[in-house]
Amino acid sequence: MTMSTRDKLTAAGLVIVLIGLWELVCRAFTVRSYLFPAPSAIAESFVDNARLLGPATWVTTVEVVLGLLIALVAALGIALLLHASPTVRRGLYPLLIGSQTIPIVVLAPILVIAFGFDIGPKLVIVALTCFFPLVVATVDGLATVDPQLIRLMRTLDASRWTIFRRVELPTALPSVFSGARVAVTYAPIGAVFAEWSGSTGGLGYLMLQSTSQLRTALVFAAVIVLAAESITLFLLVTWLERVIITWKDKK
Structure with missing residues (x-):
């Protein structure tokens, strides 16, 4: 829509x-600026702290993009495995659902303590944040394939790869992109949680430092940048969906 x-x-x-x-x-x-800054104060903070916001935005963006790619690859692989094997699905799917009962805010500091303050734990946290909506959407999309089309392709002696490429993948792609739109809005949140747990850079780190110094306008500026990043990623995924799923608008 x-x-x-x-x-x-x-x-x-x-x-x-x-x-x-x-x-x-x-x-x-x-109203005191350190309590609740006016939009003009936030705009002024953007200008005055551009040298801080720029590098911090780059660090968080790298974490978000790489974490999303890891989540996408892992989710597609797991979803295909669940789709191909009903036995694996019955055993693994409940575990995936149960894993969502563990808050990311609890896992984030554990991963940082175990693996250090470099980018690795942050990518894992972002990937875990984005993984579930991607894998669920992909599994649901693959489940909507018309069984009659599968039987028709088999009567034509189509290989398993041909059936996947010609029938299953085109059917599942709209669901995959729906999950991706949800995931890209979660990714910056996961990155901020990771940076709050332990980091030396990024928007989350900048927000923590600014909060302790009562630089509330800068905190709001960082939040606005995060929101803009989420919206940009959402629009990018929507555009990619229109480019790739050309048949959707023709229906």
């Missing part, structure tokens, strides 16, 4: 109104 130009203008207008009210309230009640 795509937004019309009118919907986009309405949403943009609402955001502008909310920002204006935010600024007005902060000025009218003389």
Whole structure:
């Protein structure tokens, strides 16, 4: 579902109104900047701290992108295994669901303690954050394949690879992209949790340092950058879906 130009203008207008009210309230009640900064103070913080925000954004973006790629490869592999073997699915799928009862905020410090402060534990945390929606969406997508199409391909003496490439993969791709859209919004959250648990760089690290120094405007600036990164990744996945699944819009 795509937004019309009118919907986009309405949403943009609402955001502008909310920002204006935010600024007005902060000025009218003389709210201290370290308690709740006005939008103008946050914008000023963007300019004054560009040298801090730039490198921190790069560190977090690298963690997010690499973690997403790891999660995608792992999720597709596990999903194909679950789809190919009902026995494996009955044994492994409940374990995957049960693993989601363990909060990432609990695992993050354990991984950092075990493997150090380099990028490795952070990639694992981001991958774990994104893995579940990807694998569930892929498994569900593969399960929606019409059995009659499979039987038809077998009567034509199609190989297992041909059936997967011609029938199963095209059917599952919309679900895979649906899971990917969810995963990319989770990825920056996982990266921040990882950086909070132990790091020497990134937006999460910058937020911790700024909070301890009561630089609340800089914390808000980092949050806005994270939100912008999530939105950008979401739009990128949506664009890739339109480019790759060309037959979807023709239905």
